Amino acid sequence: MSAHYSAELDGALPVVDRAQVLAGLCEILPAQAVLDDTERQRPFECDGLPGYRELPLVTVLPATTAEVQAVLRFCHQLGVPVVARGAGTGLSGGALPCPVGVLLVLSRLDQVLEIDADNLLARVQPGVRNLAVSEAAAPHSLYYAPDPSSQIACSVGGNVAENAGGVHCLKYGLTVHNVLSVSVVTVAGELLDLYADDMGAANLLALVIGSEGMLGVVTEITVRLRVLPPRTETLLVGFATVAEAGQAVAAIIGGGIIPAGLEMMDALAVQAAEDFAGAGYPRDAAAVLLLELDGDADSVAAELTSAENILQTAGATLLRRAQNEQERTLFWKGRKSAFPAVGRIAPDYYCMDGTIPRRAIADMLAYIAALSEEFELQVANVFHAGDGNLHPLILFDANQPEQVERAEALGGRILEQSVALGGAITGEHGVGREKINYMAAQFSDEELRLFQAIKQALDPVGLLNPGKNIPTLKRCQEYRAVRAQ
Amino acid sequence: MSDRSSKLAEKVRAARDAGQALHIRGNGSKHWLETPDQASTLSLAGHQGIVSYDPTELVVTVRAGTPITELEQALAEQGQMLACEPVNVAGRSTIGGALALGWSGPRSAWAGTLRDFVLGMKVLTAEGDILSFGGQVMKNVAGYDVSRLLVGSRGGLAAVLEVSLKVLPLPEQELVLSFTNDDPLAAMRRVREWEGQSLPLSGALWQAGALMVRFSGRTTALSHLLSRLGGEARDAVVFQRHRELSAGLLAGTPPLRLYRQRPLSAIALDQDFILDHGGRLLWARAGGDLATLMAAANAHAVESPVAGVQSGNAVTQHWHTALAKAFDPQGLWAPAGEAA
Numbered sequence: 001m002s003a004h005y006s007a008e009l010d011g012a013l014p015v016v017d018r019a020q021v022l023a024g025l026c027e028i029l030p031a032q033a034v035l036d037d038t039e040r041q042r043p044f045e046c047d048g049l050p051g052y053r054e055l056p057l058v059t060v061l062p063a064t065t066a067e068v069q070a071v072l073r074f075c076h077q078l079g080v081p082v083v084a085r086g087a088g089t090g091l092s093g094g095a096l097p098c099p100v101g102v103l104l105v106l107s108r109l110d111q112v113l114e115i116d117a118d119n120l121l122a123r124v125q126p127g128v129r130n131l132a133v134s135e136a137a138a139p140h141s142l143y144y145a146p147d148p149s150s151q152i153a154c155s156v157g158g159n160v161a162e163n164a165g166g167v168h169c170l171k172y173g174l175t176v177h178n179v180l181s182v183s184v185v186t187v188a189g190e191l192l193d194l195y196a197d198d199m200g201a202a203n204l205l206a207l208v209i210g211s212e213g214m215l216g217v218v219t220e221i222t223v224r225l226r227v228l229p230p231r232t233e234t235l236l237v238g239f240a241t242v243a244e245a246g247q248a249v250a251a252i253i254g255g256g257i258i259p260a261g262l263e264m265m266d267a268l269a270v271q272a273a274e275d276f277a278g279a280g281y282p283r284d285a286a287a288v289l290l291l292e293l294d295g296d297a298d299s300v301a302a303e304l305t306s307a308e309n310i311l312q313t314a315g316a317t318l319l320r321r322a323q324n325e326q327e328r329t330l331f332w333k334g335r336k337s338a339f340p341a342v343g344r345i346a347p348d349y350y351c352m353d354g355t356i357p358r359r360a361i362a363d364m365l366a367y368i369a370a371l372s373e374e375f376e377l378q379v380a381n382v383f384h385a386g387d388g389n390l391h392p393l394i395l396f397d398a399n400q401p402e403q404v405e406r407a408e409a410l411g412g413r414i415l416e417q418s419v420a421l422g423g424a425i426t427g428e429h430g431v432g433r434e435k436i437n438y439m440a441a442q443f444s445d446e447e448l449r450l451f452q453a454i455k456q457a458l459d460p461v462g463l464l465n466p467g468k469n470i471p472t473l474k475r476c477q478e479y480r481a482v483r484a485q
Numbered sequence: 486m487s488d489r490s491s492k493l494a495e496k497v498r499a500a501r502d503a504g505q506a507l508h509i510r511g512n513g514s515k516h517w518l519e520t521p522d523q524a525s526t527l528s529l530a531g532h533q534g535i536v537s538y539d540p541t542e543l544v545v546t547v548r549a550g551t552p553i554t555e556l557e558q559a560l561a562e563q564g565q566m567l568a569c570e571p572v573n574v575a576g577r578s579t580i581g582g583a584l585a586l587g588w589s590g591p592r593s594a595w596a597g598t599l600r601d602f603v604l605g606m607k608v609l610t611a612e613g614d615i616l617s618f619g620g621q622v623m624k625n626v627a628g629y630d631v632s633r634l635l636v637g638s639r640g641g642l643a644a645v646l647e648v649s650l651k652v653l654p655l656p657e658q659e660l661v662l663s664f665t666n667d668d669p670l671a672a673m674r675r676v677r678e679w680e681g682q683s684l685p686l687s688g689a690l691w692q693a694g695a696l697m698v699r700f701s702g703r704t705t706a707l708s709h710l711l712s713r714l715g716g717e718a719r720d721a722v723v724f725q726r727h728r729e730l731s732a733g734l735l736a737g738t739p740p741l742r743l744y745r746q747r748p749l750s751a752i753a754l755d756q757d758f759i760l761d762h763g764g765r766l767l768w769a770r771a772g773g774d775l776a777t778l779m780a781a782a783n784a785h786a787v788e789s790p791v792a793g794v795q796s797g798n799a800v801t802q803h804w805h806t807a808l809a810k811a812f813d814p815q816g817l818w819a820p821a822g823e824a825a
Contacts, residue, residue: 173597173601181785197766198794199587199588207808256564256655296684298705299706355623357542430626439627455629456811469628470629
């Protein structure tokens, strides 16, 4: 069933007087910060999920926290929906505009306010790009750990909204593990500061991180910086079967090693990446692992020996250690360019984001292979094996509506299987609009009701990002009815 | 080792129907909190046992009434641990009690806090429903992060029945060194220098003119630290006692906890205190008004072991109140620290 907004299933959107909204916003913000024409709003009609598009009523680009507060206060008074947007790299339609709402673009809040090297923290505005934090910290030999593949473009504010991960999560955590505090503007325009280590009551910061713009708008973030590790080693490992690669992952972790990165790619993804990046991946392998170890020199040396032994025993057909930084970068280039590489072998690809227990990796890949045959669409698999986060890339042609439908149906089956295996429908991309139906596969009505109660507690009228993240029970009933047929 | 979920749910529904308040209670190891009478207690102490544990998944799922000591023993048998070292009062706390309080031990400044290691929970709501949030996987961003929200909520939102926690390998070796140092900030600056050299820190505690530092890691990485850094080697049990709140200033009713975002920022307190978590946590006795104390400690939050949070602006309080109402519209849960 379609995930597109439907008044019948999702509730009617409020009636909004466009002229009144525009006039009010022009009083709050300078003229160039208010966009109301189609031409200039067009770039904002979708995020990184281009299948979902909508023009907002008005787009605003505030430059200060005070302006964000003023916009929210005004919209709150008038009952106008507000959708916050960072860099627009999200993959679940979380920043899809609301046709009767204001699109609050935070890209002008783009200052690194402070790097405090002594205290290992950085204070940034939400529009700062993820990679820019590490770049600003680099002169102090520090960095910011979460590194989503989109880190060149994605914003820290967006990372907070989605609880973004990356390729180093298993050892260094997600965004929630690396944020010390945030300033949040509430739906009514009030400002509050939330802290990770404030344990005297419920941990509100954990609630806000990953809440997809549903509970407030973050205007300042203090993140934890880490010391750049003195030694890093990267192994490129090939396997003749996917099952052996999966077992090798379990053996590494069972062996007491927590790699900084542990990535897996299947044959189709390896072929595409190799054609694109020429990283030296073995074209004859059924699966390739990239394993990275970092830390102090002595520990890395000990873990490297141990890891190499485990991988040999697990049946590795190729085991190559990057000989220098250049080769290490090349190994990673293959992995990090896997999405665009796959994009070259088909007109379009649809990226999924389920998570499963690690032990189910081989079974899941077999299941996906069967789905690929059933739906007659190719699927390339790239994933964070260390934390069981899959990114199957379904290849299709968006110009053929029938293929779009098949791709979405195939993706849905992967998400449902993730839940059946004890996992989740999304590990780091968020629910947004895209996975709204599949929330009913993971949660019961009572659980969804609690989510709704939380939303209602902090945004009683439902003005923040309406229609995202948490489905109505009516939509869930419809989903279950369709599934039962 | 029994699953008492359905009995607990029955008791909640009965209390709700009778309009009675309930205190959630584990082993009662936090002796500084008032003991409610039995009729108004929802005891999780008997709801015990490891539900599932697969070391290669780095995840353990455990019932809330399980003593931390037992859980850690089961993990140690597989060469693993709870890296956040949840505070385990006198070695008697349950994992559910630790979650309610949300306090983490010395290693947490480097490894992450108890909240960070929570992957999912099964909870019993004030309506008597059993709900699941999060899961047993490392990453899960579907819906709001209810399980991490509940950490530190002191039994005011829901009763935790089960929790899934990320676990990590036990270090090969630990080394505790002590250094004489009258200046707590100079001591923590030294710790920061070691961190800059990527030494495997797992504890840094200053009290009464001494800096106590713990390193954990591969034997090869620790072998030359004593000769390189100097100091006096100490038994690792000092960090154990500290974590159990059984020594010195922490014994009895614990002092206030002051949270510092900047571990090296100035401290202008005229009383004895303990600087913990590499400078990020300061333990001090109450005295004068809290705002002055917070300013003197350069803290952004202060927590009383009895009453919980003592800081945050009116908007934050409003959020807490609104959420409490969302979870518990009828006011079933009597917060810890107050008699029902």
